[in-house]
Amino acid sequence: MKKIGILSDTHSFLHPKIFDFFKDVDEIWHAGDFGDMETADQLKNFKPLRGVYGNIDNTVVHRAFPLFNIFNIEKVKVLMTHVCGHPDHYLFHVKEVIQQEKPDIVVAGHSHILKISHDKPNQLLFINPGAAGITGIHQKITFVRFVIDGKTPKDMEVFETAKTA
Numbered sequence: 001m002k003k004i005g006i007l008s009d010t011h012s013f014l015h016p017k018i019f020d021f022f023k024d025v026d027e028i029w030h031a032g033d034f035g036d037m038e039t040a041d042q043l044k045n046f047k048p049l050r051g052v053y054g055n056i057d058n059t060v061v062h063r064a065f066p067l068f069n070i071f072n073i074e075k076v077k078v079l080m081t082h083v084c085g086h087p088d089h090y091l092f093h094v095k096e097v098i099q100q101e102k103p104d105i106v107v108a109g110h111s112h113i114l115k116i117s118h119d120k121p122n123q124l125l126f127i128n129p130g131a132a133g134i135t136g137i138h139q140k141i142t143f144v145r146f147v148i149d150g151k152t153p154k155d156m157e158v159f160e161t162a163k164t165a
Contacts, residue, residue: 001150002026002074005047007143008082008109011035011056011133014042015141018132021159022047025145031109031129032082034061054082054109068097075151076104084108087119087126098122105153112138116156125153134163 005022012035022028028047032054034040040061043049053065069080079101085091086108090098098106105125114130130142141163146156 002148003145004029004073004148005143005145006031006107006127006129007132008129009033009054009112009131009133009136009138010039011131011135012039013133013135014039015132015143015161017159017161018143019046021143021145029078029080029107031080031107032065033057033109033133034065035133037061037064040064050080052080052082070097070101070103074148076148076153077101078105078107079103080107082108083110084128086111086115086128087117087122098124104151112136114140114142114144114158114160116144116158139163 003025005025005028008031028043028049030051032052033056037060051065052069053062071078084094103124108128112131115128117126119126129144131138132143140160142160144158147154
C-alpha cells in the first residue's frame with residue numbers, strides 16, 4: 001500500500017498546507033509547471049518526488065523532468081504528463097500514448113481545474129489535481145492525496161482553500 005500526494009501548477013509557490021496535507025504520503029507526484037527548480041527541490045527534500053515539466057517551466061526543469069513519466073507503483077501503471085486534455089478529449093499525441101501504454105491512472109495538470117473521473121473507454125482513472133499555486137485562472141488552490149492498495153486506488157481526498165498564501 002502506498003500513500004500518494006498529487007499537485008500541479010505550483011508556478012513557484014508552495015502553499016504551507018501542502019506539507020501538512022502530504023505529511024503521511026510515501027511520495028509526491030507533480031504534474032508540471034513547477035515554476036522553477038527551487039520548488040521541485042523543496043518537494044524533493046520533503047518526500048520522494050516524481051514529476052513532469054510543464055509549459056511554463058524553464059530548460060533547467062525540462063532537463064530534470066520528462067514530458068511523459070510512465071511508471072509502475074504497487075500493481076498500477078501510471079502515465080503522467082502536463083498538457084493532456086481530459087477524458088473524451090485527450091490531445092492526439094496523449095491519446096496515442098494512452099493506447100500504447102494502457103495505463104491504469106492518468107495524471108495531468110495545465111487546466112487549473114480539479115477533475116477526478118473514470119475514463120470507461122480507456123479503463124483508467126483520470127486525475128487532474130487542479131492548481132496548487134496562486135498564479136492563473138483558478139479561484140481555489142487544490143491538491144489531492146489518495147492510497148494505492150495493490151491494483152486499487154482508494155481514499156481520495158482533496159485539499160481546497162482560497163487562492164491566498
